[in-house]
Amino acid sequence: MAEPAIVYCQDGLSTTVGKTAHGLIRFSRRFEVLAVVDRQHVGKDAGTVVLGSPNGIPVLASIPEAVSYCQKRGTPASTLVIGLAPDGGRLSGTQRQEVLGAVKLGLHIVSGLHQFLSEDPDFRREAERAGVRILDVRKPPPREQLHFFSGKIREVKAVRIAVLGTDSAVGKRTTAWLIVDGLNALGVKAELVGTGQTAWLQGARYSIMLDSLVNDFVTGEIEHAVWTAWQEQRPQAIVVEGQGSLLHPAYPGGFEILAAARPELIVLQHAPARTAYDGFPDYPMDPLP
Missing domain, CATH: 3.40.50.720 (NAD(P)-binding Rossmann-like Domain)
Incomplete structure (x- = not known):
């Protein structure tokens, strides 16, 4: 309840x-x-x-x-x-x-x-x-409970989808939920892996707090969350919420998700009206290719 x-x-x-x-x-x-x-x-x-x-x-x-x-x-x-x-x-x-x-x-x-x-x-x-x-929520687990990358991501047979962003606060989590809910509505069993506090607060069953982890364990924790979702739910698709931005000067994130989750599909979220990175007006947004 x-x-x-x-x-x-x-x-x-x-x-x-x-x-x-x-x-x-x-x-x-x-x-x-x-x-x-x-x-x-x-x-x-x-x-x-x-x-x-x-x-x-x-x-x-x-x-x-x-x-x-x-x-x-x-x-x-x-x-x-x-x-x-x-x-x-x-x-x-x-x-x-x-x-x-x-x-x-x-x-x-x-x-x-x-x-x-x-x-x-x-x-x-x-x-x-x-x-x-x-x-x-952001307090990390004890070090002895953290996971180092092991390669068990190869056991995951679900299609893995990563939702990344060119800036922070562009709707990555919302888009990830929309994809999960949309797939489930179509009869495609999907599960979200959250990577920040808000996804957990919204009720994501599988979540890590990526930006509070010791760097050595970031990819291992991503891998373990995706693997656990696969082991326990056997979904057809797993959507991984992005964190921060690929190029934001203060909130870089996304490359760890690419490395650890090994996604087959990537959704790139972009705010076309923004001219500068969120919270940093002196840092112009890099143009899309």
């Missing part, structure tokens, strides 16, 4: 910093999104802001207001999901205090940040007092 949740996206809903919230507003099999927090869009429908059409998820100004709204409608939220993905993966001082306030209100915290809130003394103390849990 999906966990009733509030998505925290303070000051980020209409920017690429809010891309985790965007994914959850589109859909989630892991969480039932009841409300979104962003004071810049108070009173709007989150679906209208992100998707262009309403989906019944209201935007409220603060976490206490969102908690009160959920209680009044008879579906109290149990969890606050951080829907922000800022550069460096850290909350601002104000955002940190607001999320800490959610712990004091009795909400579990699910975070995809690089800043591990479960290791923050203030968060640990307040979580213990409130009896809530803090889950840092």
